[in-house]
Amino acid sequence: MLIFFKERLALLSVPKTGSTAYFKSLRDRADIVVSGPPDLKHAPVRRFDRFFQNIFLKMYDTELEVMAVVREPLDWLGSWYRYRSRPELLGHEKATHDLSFDAFVQGYLRTPRPAFADVGSQSEFFRTRSNGRGATHVFRYDNQQAILDFLQDRLDTEINLTRENVSPKRPMDIAPQTERRFRKIHAAEFDLYDRAR
Template sequence: MLVFYKERLAFLAVPKTGSTAYHSALRDRADFVVTGPPDLKHAPVRRYDRFFQNIFRKMHDTEMEIMAVVREPIDWLGSWYRFRSRPDRIGHPHSTHDLSFDEFVQAYMQNPRPDFADVGSQSQFFRTRSNGAGASHVFKYENQDKILAFLQDRLNMQIDLQQENVSPQRDLSLTPRTERAFRKRHAAEFTCHDAAL
């Protein structure tokens, strides 16, 4: 999470949407930087509003506009699957090293999910509190040019992004049956992505 007080902007870090690269590029420019623990670095809209936004309301009588990035849902799960298949995760309960992507997505659809597939939900990340305003600027991960243009204009600076947290390449094919089931069961994830800029 990055907060730019003068610009009244909070950049929330949706997991697996390139947030680490933006943190590295902008941490020296931000007024408030949260890099850990993960439940604070990746605080969803509701948690940000309840704790962080409240500070600005009570102490400074102002609010930050919220921006965040959302990734196409199958691609997002693919990123989690690849990330958890790294050699250093072998033997860990979160490891996907010995699974196919199809098996991973099927596990994601279970209730409860096994540990290795319990990676949250982008649509849940954007849920608001009953009195919360929600995210003002939501960008699609694949539209990096729009994200950069927005931030460079808002922050009045040139941003040099470096690729970080690169995961191993894996086969991300799904059977038609699994893809249909995922799209039906998790339609809210696709609606969330479709609504972004």
């Protein structure tokens, strides 16, 4: 998470949406840098609103706008699937080396989810409190130019991105019936993505 006080902007870090590249490029420009632990670095909208936003409201009588990125739901799951096939995870309960993408998605659809597929949800990340404002600016991951343009304009700075945290390449085949079931059960994920710019 990065907070730019003068610009009244918070950039939240949704896991697996390329936030590490923006974090690395903008950390020296930010007023507050939250790089860990993961529960704070990747604080969802509700947690940000409850704790961080309240600080600015109570101390400075100002509210920050919130920016975040959302990824197409199956692509987002695919990124988790590939990420968890890194060599250093071999033998770990979260490893996906011996799984197909279809098996990974089927695991995600189970209740409770097995450890390898327990990755949360983007719609849950964006869920607001009953009295919260929520995210002000939500961009699609596949519209990197819009993200870049917005941040460069808002922060009045040039941003030079590098590729960070790149997952291994793997086949992403999924059976039609698995995809249909995922789309039906997790329609909220697609609604969120469709509303993003």
